Amino acid sequence: MIGIVFAAVLCRGAALRLEGGRAWLKAEGTPVSKVLQLFEQRGAEVLIDPSLELGRVDGEWEDTDVDRLIGQLVSPHSYSIQWKLVESPLGGFYQVSSIRVFGDTAAAVKRISSPERVLDVVVGADGTKYIRGEILVGFKTGSTVNDLNALLRLLNGTVIEVIDPPGIYRIKLNDGLAVEEAVKTASAFPMVDAADANRAFSSAGAPPVALSGTNSGIHLGLVPGGTAIAVFDSGLDPAYAGMDFISGTYNALNPGAAIDDPTGHGTLVSLIAAGAVTPEGETAGSSSASVLSVKVFDENGMTSSDILMSMVNYAVESDIGVINLSFGTYEDVGFLENSVQYAASQGITIFVASGNDGLDTAVNPAASSATVSVGAANPDGSIADYSNTQADTFSSGTVYFGGSTYYGTSFASPYTAYLYATGSQ
Structure with a gap:
């Protein structure tokens, strides 16, 4: 760790990678709430007492214990972390399930973001729509969690979901790596079978339907x-x-x-x-x-x-x-x-x-x-x-x-x- 500073400085962003119970974080004048949102984007539920003053953070952490990192970020406030075991075709691994930051009582915490997911859609140069900062990866038979972790280090990414079957790993990237480049890098990785953007699909062609909320026109008694x-x-x-x-x-x-x-x-x-x-x-x-x-x-x-x-x-x-x-x-x-x-x-x-x-x-x-x-x-x-x-x-x-x-x-x-x-x- 280089250091942590709470000060009113310009927010220049942050990058986070999680691997099991270890974390890599680089922040430059970033509000702690924004750093915690990075944990949320990587699959954790984050709840905070909205009355707390969390300040900003400036520093770099390499291969740091997640519990220790959260403690430093939210100090002097209390916090709790819950974990979940994710079973996958490559083997099991632990992920942060939830982070709670609270003052006098944990009952005052609220989710840091809306629970309803709104997709951040990007249109690529070829017109393909995909989710910003995410790729999907499938591994070859015989691959292990070690191969997954090696790819994550190469991409500076974090697994946020395992969709099994068909055994696909959804990986969150940091802003410094474009989705197209990440797909190329993952596709060239020796133990990767296939990689793709997390494609987005629109319902724009579906006609809107006016609803009355009544039973008019509906066959009842079936x-x-x-x-x-x-x-x-x-x-x-x-x-x-x-x-x-x-x-x-x-x-x-x-x-x-x-x-x-x-x-x-x-x-x-x-x-x-x-x-x-x-x-x-x-x-x-x-x-x-x-x-x-x-x-x-x-x-x-x-x-x-x-x-x-x-x-x-x-x-x-x-x-x-x-x-x-x-x-x-x-x-x-x-x-x-x-x-x-x-x-x-x-x-x-x-x-x-x-x-x-x-x-x-x-x-x-x-x-x-x-x-x-x-x-x-x-x-x-x-x-x-x-x-x-x-x-x-x-x-x-x-x-x-x-x-x-x-x-x-x-x-x-x-x-x-x-x-x-x-x-x-």
Whole structure:
């Protein structure tokens, strides 16, 4: 350690790397609260008494005990650190689970940032969208935790999540290394099988849906049954969460919290997947499918590889038989393809909207051999002009709901999933 100074100096940033119980920190006139946010960005929950004066820090620590570092940063205030054991294909390792900084009582602490994750999306030179300062890495068979740590030292990075299967390590970088350069460095590492940016995906093509919060236009009294469907979308209006055919909700951006639906799109998709709303020209069923509504898009309509891959695993663990994805991209989806293939190997059928650009192709992951690509038909059964036609099947994409008519393959896909889940095909 070079030193620590609390003073009113210009904030010039900080860099942090964590490896188990050891830390490497360089700070130049940085508020201690900002340094603690770096721990948060690397997977720790950070809670602080907002009444405390924490000052600024200026110094450099090399291979320092995390507990000792936190004590120096927050002195003279009290603190506690909790740890978790992360199991991974390369072996287990410890990570900081939570940091609490408090004064007279620990009860006054509050989270340092909003618990709802908002993705920091960057557009690369080639137009690819990805999460700032993060890469995903998969290792070759026979690799160990020592190989992981060697790569982390090379990248000056920290593991913030292990997505297993397929055994992918999500690594947080410091600002001094660009994502593109980090991917090249990791790809060239002898024991790395593949590396990629943590890709970001937009729901911009999904039409917003006006919701009344009432039961108007919804088939009630359906007999519950059928295979459970997980809908990965913009969420679910809480007004519909108590319906018999909604088996549960999950907020991928803030696990454990309730979900909402700022666009209405996810709500309508969930209602169609349940059989409670039927597209124009299709026959309403007598039974419903059980739907798990999963919010995967943030307030800006963005999701990411790590979120979608983790939710695929969540669906597998939740005994889900069907997944519906009413969105996609023409870009390469990277490691998401691995997760799609894994879900299919576990017996999950994945229905994906083919896209609304009238092209003789399909968006990803609808184009994957492991998914069922669904195109949109008109109510009379003819293929809709707007529908991409690289599709395994077509269903009506026209939905009248809440006094408005909506169009899109994003509504054809959940109806096809409903037919499959209830055995109505």
